[in-house]
Amino acid sequence: MGLERTLQIGEGTFSIEKCAKRFLRTIGTVFLASALAFIPVAYASEKQETRTKDEIHQKIVLGNCLLQGAISGFGGMQNGESYWKSFAKGCLGGTLIAGGKIAVGNDLNNAWLGKMATSFGSSISYNASSGRPIDDSFGADFGPAFLEWKKNNYGSYNFNAYLLPDSAAYLMSYLSEGDKIDAELSLRHGTPILISDGISHPVEAYGLSGANIIRILDKKRLGNILECERGIDCTDNIHSDKEEIQRDWESILNHELIHTHQYTSTRSFGKTILDIGNFRKARKKFFEPLHVNLDHWVGDYLSSFALGYNGAGNKSLEEEEAYALSGHLE
Numbered sequence: 001m002g003l004e005r006t007l008q009i010g011e012g013t014f015s016i017e018k019c020a021k022r023f024l025r026t027i028g029t030v031f032l033a034s035a036l037a038f039i040p041v042a043y044a045s046e047k048q049e050t051r052t053k054d055e056i057h058q059k060i061v062l063g064n065c066l067l068q069g070a071i072s073g074f075g076g077m078q079n080g081e082s083y084w085k086s087f088a089k090g091c092l093g094g095t096l097i098a099g100g101k102i103a104v105g106n107d108l109n110n111a112w113l114g115k116m117a118t119s120f121g122s123s124i125s126y127n128a129s130s131g132r133p134i135d136d137s138f139g140a141d142f143g144p145a146f147l148e149w150k151k152n153n154y155g156s157y158n159f160n161a162y163l164l165p166d167s168a169a170y171l172m173s174y175l176s177e178g179d180k181i182d183a184e185l186s187l188r189h190g191t192p193i194l195i196s197d198g199i200s201h202p203v204e205a206y207g208l209s210g211a212n213i214i215r216i217l218d219k220k221r222l223g224n225i226l227e228c229e230r231g232i233d234c235t236d237n238i239h240s241d242k243e244e245i246q247r248d249w250e251s252i253l254n255h256e257l258i259h260t261h262q263y264t265s266t267r268s269f270g271k272t273i274l275d276i277g278n279f280r281k282a283r284k285k286f287f288e289p290l291h292v293n294l295d296h297w298v299g300d301y302l303s304s305f306a307l308g309y310n311g312a313g314n315k316s317l318e319e320e321e322a323y324a325l326s327g328h329l330e
């Protein structure tokens with residue numbers, strides 16, 4: 001926020017503040033880029049084998065704290081707040097996000113609790129990266145809908161709903177491939193879940209997620225594939241009742257749910273990137289009135305690159321996190 005100190009020279013306007021801000025932004029961009037680049041290196045340099053669950057959880061808490069801290073620090077600074085103050089708030093948000101991911105990775109029954117923790121943490125980081133108080137706005141995504149409660153000048157909250165265009169696009173694309181929405185599973189786990197007869201795009205997979213939309217193989221189909229792979233008689237389709245197949249299927253869902261948490265948590269990153277340059281104006285004038293929210297899309301897309309390409313068979317940090325927390329079969 002700060003004071004606008006403007007030097008008037010003749011007809012033109014020269015603002016020290018603006019020059020200083022531009023300079024800080026450039027420095028900040030370099031710092032954010034180095035922080036983002038450093039985190040994967042620090043992660044990758046550690047040996048993965050023989051880790052206890054506690055060690056994995058500690059690492060995930062630390063990673064999410066540093067990542068959200070760096071994003072919020074930079075975002076807050078762009079908005080006139082101190083870097084480290086915003087970093088601390090972002091780290092708090094990141095810790096809650098890690099808690100949400102750990103909760104859902106441990107047990108599908110924690111799906112809603114985990115989603116709330118992640119949404120809450122993402123909102124704190126978002127507010128910090130906007131240079132706002134941590135209770136300025138609370139947001140949660142459910143499929144293509146983004147719901148936001150934002151504090152008004154009177155201290156109460158206004159509700160608004162926005163469209164997440166990337167989520168809508170994934171939903172349409174999966175439906176067009178013949179997947180069916182499972183309403184009960186979707187409501188129980190807090191995100192749209194589609195049942196598929198076969199996932200081959202972009203690669204053969206048991207489960208896949210795009211934005212916050214999950215597609216997962218039908219249990220019978222999965223049972224059939226796994227039993228064939230394991231060299232068990234797989235000429236019929238009656239394996240889906242087996243406890244082992246049920247467990248496998250659930251761990252795939254754990255894994256994909258963690259990906260949806262990662263999507264939720266990219267809100268602050270997208271906002272911070274979109275705040276650079278003139279996009280801030282376009283957002284206010286065009287996207288806000290249309291109730292279209294691009295934060296998650298931009299954040300999700302760019303973090304996939306920043307944290308390593310997020311393709312199947314390619315161990316990006318996001319994949320590593322999802323595998324480590326869900327214990328999902330490779």
Ligand SMILES: [Zn+2]
Pocket residue numbers: 255259319322
């Ligand atoms: Zn994955």
